[in-house]
Amino acid sequence: MKLLVPIKRVPDPYSKIRLSADAAGIDATGLKYEINPFDEIAVEEALRIGEKLSCEIAVVSIGDAACEEQLRKALAMGAHRAIRVDCNETLDSLGVAKILAKVFEREKPDLVLMGKQAIDDDCNQAGQMLAGMLNLPQATFASAISIVGGIARVTRETDEGQETLELKLPAVVTADLRLNEPRYVALPGIIKARSKPIETLSLSELNVSAECRVRTTSLSAPPPRAAGRKVANVDELLSALRSERGLKL
Amino acid sequence: MNPKAAAALPKGGGFLFACENEPFTPEQFGADERLMADTAFQFAKNEVLPLLDRLDAQEEGLMPGLIKQACELGFGGPDTPEKYGGLGLSKAVATRILEKLSLNGSFSTTIGVHQGVAQLPIVLFGSEEQRMRYLPRITSGEIMPAYALSEPNNGTDALSVASRAALRNGAYRLSGTKMWISNAKWASLFTVFAKVDGERFSAFLVERDSPGLEVSREEHKMGLKGSSTARLILEDAVVPQANLLYLEGEGHRVALNTLNIGRCKIGAMALGQMRSALHAAAKYSKERKQFGRTIASFGLVRQKLAEMAARMFAAESVLYRTVALIDSAFSAREASGDEYDETRKACEEFQIECSLTKVLTTEALAFAVDEALQIHGGYGFTEEFPIARLYRDARVMRIYEGTNEINRLFAFERVMKRGLLDALRDGAPTCPAHEYLILAARNLDASKPLGQELTACMSDLTLLTYAQQSANLRAERMRRENVQFADFGVDAAKQFEASATGWAAARCAEALARMGVKQNVSLSSAGQPRDVADAVLESDGYPL
Ligand SMILES: Cc1cc2nc3c(=O)[nH]c(=O)nc-3n(C[C@H](O)[C@H](O)[C@H](O)COP(=O)(O)OP(=O)(O)OC[C@H]3O[C@@H](n4cnc5c(N)ncnc54)[C@H](O)[C@@H]3O)c2cc1C
Numbered sequence: 092m093k094l095l096v097p098i099k100r101v102p103d104p105y106s107k108i109r110l111s112a113d114a115a116g117i118d119a120t121g122l123k124y125e126i127n128p129f130d131e132i133a134v135e136e137a138l139r140i141g142e143k144l145s146c147e148i149a150v151v152s153i154g155d156a157a158c159e160e161q162l163r164k165a166l167a168m169g170a171h172r173a174i175r176v177d178c179n180e181t182l183d184s185l186g187v188a189k190i191l192a193k194v195f196e197r198e199k200p201d202l203v204l205m206g207k208q209a210i211d212d213d214c215n216q217a218g219q220m221l222a223g224m225l226n227l228p229q230a231t232f233a234s235a236i237s238i239v240g241g242i243a244r245v246t247r248e249t250d251e252g253q254e255t256l257e258l259k260l261p262a263v264v265t266a267d268l269r270l271n272e273p274r275y276v277a278l279p280g281i282i283k284a285r286s287k288p289i290e291t292l293s294l295s296e297l298n299v300s301a302e303c304r305v306r307t308t309s310l311s312a313p314p315p316r317a318a319g320r321k322v323a324n325v326d327e328l329l330s331a332l333r334s335e336r337g338l339k340l
Numbered sequence: 341m342n343p344k345a346a347a348a349l350p351k352g353g354g355f356l357f358a359c360e361n362e363p364f365t366p367e368q369f370g371a372d373e374r375l376m377a378d379t380a381f382q383f384a385k386n387e388v389l390p391l392l393d394r395l396d397a398q399e400e401g402l403m404p405g406l407i408k409q410a411c412e413l414g415f416g417g418p419d420t421p422e423k424y425g426g427l428g429l430s431k432a433v434a435t436r437i438l439e440k441l442s443l444n445g446s447f448s449t450t451i452g453v454h455q456g457v458a459q460l461p462i463v464l465f466g467s468e469e470q471r472m473r474y475l476p477r478i479t480s481g482e483i484m485p486a487y488a489l490s491e492p493n494n495g496t497d498a499l500s501v502a503s504r505a506a507l508r509n510g511a512y513r514l515s516g517t518k519m520w521i522s523n524a525k526w527a528s529l530f531t532v533f534a535k536v537d538g539e540r541f542s543a544f545l546v547e548r549d550s551p552g553l554e555v556s557r558e559e560h561k562m563g564l565k566g567s568s569t570a571r572l573i574l575e576d577a578v579v580p581q582a583n584l585l586y587l588e589g590e591g592h593r594v595a596l597n598t599l600n601i602g603r604c605k606i607g608a609m610a611l612g613q614m615r616s617a618l619h620a621a622a623k624y625s626k627e628r629k630q631f632g633r634t635i636a637s638f639g640l641v642r643q644k645l646a647e648m649a650a651r652m653f654a655a656e657s658v659l660y661r662t663v664a665l666i667d668s669a670f671s672a673r674e675a676s677g678d679e680y681d682e683t684r685k686a687c688e689e690f691q692i693e694c695s696l697t698k699v700l701t702t703e704a705l706a707f708a709v710d711e712a713l714q715i716h717g718g719y720g721f722t723e724e725f726p727i728a729r730l731y732r733d734a735r736v737m738r739i740y741e742g743t744n745e746i747n748r749l750f751a752f753e754r755v756m757k758r759g760l761l762d763a764l765r766d767g768a769p770t771c772p773a774h775e776y777l778i779l780a781a782r783n784l785d786a787s788k789p790l791g792q793e794l795t796a797c798m799s800d801l802t803l804l805t806y807a808q809q810s811a812n813l814r815a816e817r818m819r820r821e822n823v824q825f826a827d828f829g830v831d832a833a834k835q836f837e838a839s840a841t842g843w844a845a846a847r848c849a850e851a852l853a854r855m856g857v858k859q860n861v862s863l864s865s866a867g868q869p870r871d872v873a874d875a876v877l878e879s880d881g882y883p884l
Contacts, residue, residue, distance in 0.1 A: 167375060
């Protein structure tokens with residue numbers, strides 16, 4: 092079996108994000124980058140599947156050479172090989188999905204396992220678009236996955252409760268927060284990853300172009316949170332919400 | 341190695357008259373080395389920090405469990421050769437890893453001893469058979485080792501131990517009491533130092549279940565309560581002859597060379613705890629309000645934050661410069677030579693730097709925990725905030741692995757013994773503290789015994805020179821390579837230069853007075869540096 096896990100390089104969710112001076116992007120000074128946390132969960136899940144079934148696990152990232160740092164981390168966690176699609180341009184979700192579709196055609200994996208969304212732009216679309224484009228079954232927000240005989244059983248957490256789907260492979264599954272807790276990257280794994288291959292593909296090799304139909308018109312930092320205050324009881328809370336916030340409660 | 345390469349290699353004490361072109365700095369770590377450090381940091385943060393109360397209560401099995409878990413991730417012997425189950429990493433990377441593991445004193449000491457002084461005697465001086473027998477089990481975390489040198493009546497004066505060994509019927513019999521043995525409660529293997537026939541100082545590998553060996557109760561300590569510190573009582577303990585470590589009568593080499601490297605491990609442990617102290621201080625000063633403002637807005641609080649960060653920057657610069665020098669000495673060992681002789685040479689080459697590093701890092705830590713506690717006001721004096729524990733735990737760092745007094749004395753005595761004084765006197769200053777050191781050195785009458793007080797003045801000048809030079813070289817490199825936080829590095833180095841120059845002037849004045857030289861020491865002011873408090877507040881602690 093073969094698993095393909097797309098991962099995105101994003102700013103460390105625990106670092107402080109500031110806008111650049113011209114407010115056209117974020118200020119990268121001193122910023123640490125990480126694997127998108129949901130993608131790291133997807134990598135972890137792939138590794139766990141691989142521990143039960145024999146699998147080849149390939150990770151793929153789209154970006155410039157800098158994202159090899161995140162690919163190396165995934166290799167250190169235990170993925171077997173990595174692909175970097177060389178691309179310096181900004182992409183929207185559809186652009187990402189189109190490139191991943193080409194990678195899918197090349198790799199022909201049995202399962203694409205990816206994060207439900209990236210924590211930088213919070214789009215939550217690429218997985219769904221990818222499945223749509225490839226005409227594959229999809230399950231989003233997975234909180235449990237098991238694979239038996241060419242079928243993926245995926246539990247999803249929805250507002251109504253848990254839902255379990257069965258998908259015929261190949262399929263696209265996106266990972267939610269509660270799917271697992273990624274392992275520590277053990278030091279021997281990091282040393283081993285030094286000799287694992289990272290293949291670089293150009294967009295022209297994949298016969299696809301970088302697309303972005305979405306334009307960012309402005310960015311602004313969230314307003315600082317006003318100080319809170321303590322209320323004595325629920326009644327006081329309700330009346331404060333009614334009178335100060337105009338809520339109809 | 342060819343003689344040309346040997347000439348190019350940095351020599352111990354070289355900073356006294358010049359600086360190597362590009363001292364190593366933490367900014368030079370590669371991506372996978374940073375990843376290793378990050379795993380260490382995440383482990384300490386997620387697995388160790390939530391357990392501090394329980395660890396300090398010495399909950400059964402908790403600390404050994406953590407050590408086992410840490411070893412499974414590869415922290416059992418990062419710089420031990422792969423052949424023996426280690427990872428074969430450089431001292432520089434291993435130091436970074438230990439630093440990041442060291443957010444808490446008790447865990448830091450336990451893992452630091454495991455990776456360091458307790459394991460090093462076997463790595464450096466064990467026979468191939470001894471290494472194969474013990475190291476894989478140590479690095480994997482199956483067993484814990486300990487280092488047993490100190491005794492109730494012989495601490496600083498360690499080489500005059502009272503413990504005795506005698507060879508009888510093909511086995512050594514050891515008798516004596518070892519005191520302050522870290523990890524004793526959990527250790528299965530002790531490197532014990534004793535004198536054979538009361539004369540030949542030697543090292544022995546003593547297994548815990550040896551007949552005649554007893555580990556007594558835990559010491560009741562003021563801090564580091566989660567670590568184990570206990571006595572070892574040997575009554576005619578039986579040790580197979582094959583467990584003599586290195587040679588009879590050569591135990592001092594095992595003891596001292598281990599401590600040399602151990603002193604850099606202490607530096608890593610100190611930096612890790614400093615990071616915790618700065619984090620606590622920055623966070624608290626942003627939260628606490630007085631007079632309607634956060635205390636972070638007051639000049640005196642900002643000054644403390646800035647000075648802590650500046651000293652940490654200098655300490656960090658010194659530590660990584662030193663360990664990289666040791667790496668260079670180790671990699672220059674000649675394959676053709678006697679392995680042990682070559683190892684010894686490598687360990688000894690930078691012993692001045694090692695002692696200075698120990699003093700500098702542990703005193704920067706002492707300053708940091710003290711000021712961080714002060715920033716907490718009365719709350720700092722309670723167990724409600726983490727700073728009280730950090731303060732208590734840090735105190736021992738100036739005591740063990742050679743007290744800071746003995747390391748100070750040793751460092752300058754080595755400068756004299758190695759005949760570096762003349763070169764120092766003739767050298768050109770590389771930083772302001774260096775000017776004061778040269779001034780004092782030129783007036784020093786080396787034909788007379790200096791006395792401890794004067795030696796300590798000279799040692800402080802040496803230390804400040806090494807620190808100022810290292811911080812400046814690093815800042816300069818950060819600026820030139822335009823790395824992240826280069827501005828912080830430049831400002832921190834400037835701030836350190838301003839304070840260190842002041843101390844150097846005072847120490848120089850005292851040195852001259854002690855020599856009976858009548859000369860005014862003037863203090864050239866470098867101006868008021870831009871303070872780094874904002875960077876510390878912004879980063880919730882040490883920015884790098
Ligand atoms: C928590 C803890 C863990 C430890 N772990 C270990 C361990 O694992 N293995 C081990 O072998 N030891 C260990 N030690 C022992 C430690 O190394 C000694 O405590 C230290 O070397 C000092 O010895 P001492 O306590 O006997 O003090 P002393 O030697 O009695 O010193 C008392 C004071 O006198 C000063 N002094 C002594 N001699 C001189 C001199 N010549 N000139 C100037 N001043 C001097 C000292 O600097 C100090 O201030 C540990 C100690 C502690 C507290």
